[in-house]
Amino acid sequence: MGCGRTGSMIGATLDGAGHQVTVLDSNPDQLRRLPEDFRGQKAVGNGMDGEALERAGIQEMDAFIAVTQGDNRNYFASQLAKEVYGVARVICRVKDPRRQEIFGHLGIQTYSPTSAGAATMIEMLQQPEPA
Amino acid sequence: MYIIIAGGGKVGYYLAEELLTGDDNELLIIEKSSARVTEIGDRLDGTVMVGDACEASVLDGAGVSRAGLVAAVTGEDEDNLVICEIARYRGVPRVLARVNDPKNAALFKKRGIETTVSATEAILGQIEQELPVTEMIPVMQLHHGLELVEVRLSDTSPAVGRSPREILLPPEALVALIVDSGGVPRIPGADTTLTAGDALVVVARAESRTMLKEALIGGTHGFDT
Numbered sequence: 001m002g003c004g005r006t007g008s009m010i011g012a013t014l015d016g017a018g019h020q021v022t023v024l025d026s027n028p029d030q031l032r033r034l035p036e037d038f039r040g041q042k043a044v045g046n047g048m049d050g051e052a053l054e055r056a057g058i059q060e061m062d063a064f065i066a067v068t069q070g071d072n073r074n075y076f077a078s079q080l081a082k083e084v085y086g087v088a089r090v091i092c093r094v095k096d097p098r099r100q101e102i103f104g105h106l107g108i109q110t111y112s113p114t115s116a117g118a119a120t121m122i123e124m125l126q127q128p129e130p131a
Numbered sequence: 132m133y134i135i136i137a138g139g140g141k142v143g144y145y146l147a148e149e150l151l152t153g154d155d156n157e158l159l160i161i162e163k164s165s166a167r168v169t170e171i172g173d174r175l176d177g178t179v180m181v182g183d184a185c186e187a188s189v190l191d192g193a194g195v196s197r198a199g200l201v202a203a204v205t206g207e208d209e210d211n212l213v214i215c216e217i218a219r220y221r222g223v224p225r226v227l228a229r230v231n232d233p234k235n236a237a238l239f240k241k242r243g244i245e246t247t248v249s250a251t252e253a254i255l256g257q258i259e260q261e262l263p264v265t266e267m268i269p270v271m272q273l274h275h276g277l278e279l280v281e282v283r284l285s286d287t288s289p290a291v292g293r294s295p296r297e298i299l300l301p302p303e304a305l306v307a308l309i310v311d312s313g314g315v316p317r318i319p320g321a322d323t324t325l326t327a328g329d330a331l332v333v334v335a336r337a338e339s340r341t342m343l344k345e346a347l348i349g350g351t352h353g354f355d356t
Contacts, residue, residue, distance in 0.1 A: 048209060049234070050237075070209070071185075071213075072185055072207070072209040072212070073209050076208070076209035079212070079238055079242060080238050083241040084237055084238055084241060096186070099217070102187060102220050103216075
């Protein structure tokens with residue numbers, strides 16, 4: 001859910017690895033980020049809308065990844081996928097580290113590019129610069 | 132009781148207005164738009180603050196952990212869900228969400244969050260009708276770790292229709308006094324039958340509140356785990 005830079009990359013990579021992938025975005029223009037050889041399904045719709053998720057085939061999905069720009073939208077859709085549609089594996093991107101920590105305690109697996117990015121760059125600083 | 136209203140739109144504003152004219156409620160509206168805060172701040176006597184209630188730091192700054200109720204009434208259902216989740220995670224005993232799109236009600240229900248349609252009256256009705264029911268009011272701290280609490284029985288209370296002796300109360304808890312819905316006080320006896328609307332004045336250990344709640348209010352109210 002969410003076909004920005006991250007979403008399109010996840011979609012293309014998983015598709016390339018042979019998985020059956022559907023990429024959902026409310027803006028059809030965004031779906032053009034997917035490479036030409038993408039074999040999966042492109043779906044237009046709001047991931048917070050159960051009907052749009054059903055059209056995208058949420059009932060048959062083994063995993064759901066929410067990577068729109070909105071932390072709250074991602075959380076809402078992730079809970080919808082998990083609680084209402086029973087998707088086994090749900091991963092939710094949450095940019096705000098404090099919200100990420102709380103959501104993580106509410107049964108949703110979360111990833112924060114903010115804390116992960118900050119930690120990685122600090123670690124890089126502690127290593128000598130590559131020649 | 133300290134009540135936080137997230138969202139200072141029409142619904143939030145009227146809700147606040149009504150609650151302020153009511154009992155001894157302490158009220159705070161959290162609203163994103165500073166222009167809107169200026170607009171309603173004067174009329175509501177300064178009980179409005181600028182901020183995004185979806186941010187845990189904003190809620191913490193508003194003292195969310197001492198709130199008795201958080202009502203999330205913004206126009207965005209995903210924001211209302213997140214506000215309620217954070218508030219509940221911070222220990223708020225009662226959270227209430229306005230649901231703008233009825234299709235979203237199912238998810239709120241799954242998450243165990245009380246919802247209401249957007250009309251202000253409906254929210255007020257729900258608050259006023261259910262607040263006394265879900266609430267156990269601490270009246271006074273006594274010596275030796277004991278406290279005096281008042282509990283009003285609703286018709287869903289497991290204690291209704293029984294005598295105080297038949298209720299499984301926590302250790303060292305005692306129903307000291309019963310005030311019926313007409314305001315008549317009685318000392319509980321062997322032949323006393325509790326009815327809905329009775330207010331029980333109970334002496335109990337402070338740490339056994341949860342058990343007391345279960346015995347007198349029932350396990351389904353509130354989500355304070």
